[in-house]
Amino acid sequence: MRILHTSDWHIGRTFHGVDLLADQSRVLDSIAALVREYSVDVVVVPGDVYDRSIPSADAVTVCNRGFEEIRDAGAVIIATSGNHDSAARLGAGAAFSRAGGLHLMTTVAGITSPVVLDDEHGPVAFYGIPYLEPEITRTQLGVPAARSHADILDAAMDRVRADLDVRAADAPGPRSVVLAHAFVVGAEATGSERSISVGGVETVSASAFGGVDYVALGHLHSPQTLAEHIRYSGSPLPYSFGERTHRKAVFLVDLAVDGLRRVERVDLPVVRGLRQLTGTLEELLEGEHFEDAEECYVSAVLTDPQRPVDAMRSLQTRFPFAVHLEWQRPAGTEDLRYREKVHGRSDVQITRSFLTDVRSEPSPREVRLVEAALGHADRAGEDTAGVVVLEQSA
Template sequence: MRVLHTSDWHVGRTFHGRDLLADQETVLVGLASIVERERVDVVVVAGDLYDRAVPSAESVDMCARVLGAIREAGARIVITPGNHDSAQRIGVFGNFAAAGGLHLKTKLSALDTPVVLDDVAFYGLPYLDPEPSRHALGVDGRGHAAVLGEAMRRVRGDLRNRSGLGTMVLSHAFVTGGEPSESERSIRVGGIDHVPGSVFDGVDYVALGHLHGAQKLAENLRYSGSPLAYSFSEARHRKQVLLVDLDSYGLHKVTQVVLPVPRRLATVAGRLDDLLSDPRHAGLEECYLSVAVTDDVRPLDLQRKLQERFPFAVHAEWRPDGGRAATELRYADAVRGRSDHQIAAGFVHDVRGSEATGSESLLLEQAFREVETE
């Protein structure tokens, strides 16, 4: 059997305020082409199908189109929810969807009941919120390692009653040794969020979700990563999905399939005039761009000016040469022996990098005079 391991679609996510639905649909509908070309039997989504527990109507419609295209291409689908999803909403029509080849593994009570497709048993572990999950599973310990350990104990117990099957577990978790990026929501509870890879011993392949960079922790223990970059920390990621060949004899091979990039991410730093005029930056004009402006004085209307040349400049910060913006000063030291007007003028200088103009200083004086009069 050939399985396509995916995770962390985050349908409906925005990128610094920009709607990504069109980019997401472009990449995700393309999975149907991979299914056809590579003769994929099953597509799995290891959590975070949506970006929020209550997705927008547009997100649901788009997700339905993508899943329909994958199903039409000939693959069955197995989905388990992540920490962004609502297990109840995703799984509400699970019994009906299974008849059409869409298997939704969302129930805690059924985590040790696999979907058996051909000669492979798929166990879907929904995201296990440690505190409620430990009560539901009767676990004394706290944290993800404790509840996942109990979940896998039950999976291995079910496996002992089955023979002649390959095994795949879908799990949404932060496994020790994985490298996070800036776009994952923390699943730290009580200071404990990591789980050891040994928790998953005893199965042929573990399709991990949660971390957005594709990573190999062991031959049979891997993150596929998210299909798109969701933070500038992922600018160097090669977004991919994983073709997993396994059968009743176990895991045979894992192959990476690189995904297209709808719009590249980039970062740049420099003085505003240079950024807006230097021809060397022409290649950045169609990128999602993070800009650090190093002028001594904070430029006014910075974002609008940048977007005149870089329409996809979604993040800008002032980082002057000499690091004034990062200077730290205790509040008590900053205000000691200074009048209200001097404190306000100092704030203007710290924020903008230049002194208040004569008219601005006059306006501040008048404002404080009015307050004192009242």
């Protein structure tokens, strides 16, 4: 049996305010194409199908179309709910969709009701462990004292192994695949994931998944291998500029008669690249070496001595997908160091420079008024100092 492991679609997510539905539709098409190209039997999606618990109508449309394309390509789909999903909403109609080859596993009760599919070697049992919030699920799992995600996942996996033992009692046990949405110790977050810690430790041990042939993980957004049979596929698109160097991928998992045979990473096409650019506004708009960023999502750091006016609008004339901008005051620029700027200058020179910076060059008449005002202030200060001296002497 050949399985394609993908996860964390986050359908409906925006990127710095930009709608990503078109990009997400394209990447789901590419997954369907891989199903055809590699003759995939099952596509597993361990959580965060949607980005919000109440997805928009357009997000639902894109997701359903992606499911249809994958199913038409020949694969059965098995998906669980993640911490971004509403388990109840995602699982609505699960009994009906099952008849069409889409299996939505979103409940605690469903953990011990695997999807069992057959190939030439016999059955394969797919167990779906949705995102389990300890405070909500500990009683359902029979561990009322549990507080951490590790405690909850241990209880869920105990149920999976118990079910496998029952199935193996009368005949050779089925090969097994577990879908889980969790943060496993040893894996690395990318920064675009939402924390799943609510009043407890969010990480779980990889050892919790003992006794199964393959563990398809969701939650973290970069492809990672924790053990040969325990992997994160990561998200199909980058969802933060911290992921700009990541190459998104899926895993092709082949099961033989005795369990896991091999796992192959397949890179997904880059729908739209991410670039982080640094320079003055003029350098970014004119520099030839920035040409390859013109069709990318761009985060720009401007280093102009003064903050440019309407910089984002200007940037988008060259980089239409510029989505983030910040101005970074150049470090060490002499004219921005106030102490060095005023050192050795008279009060009149400092005031004249200030007026020039904030308004315009003062006229000769204005300079005379400034000199008179400063002279008056100096005399007033001297008189005050004399009074203080006399008071101290008295």
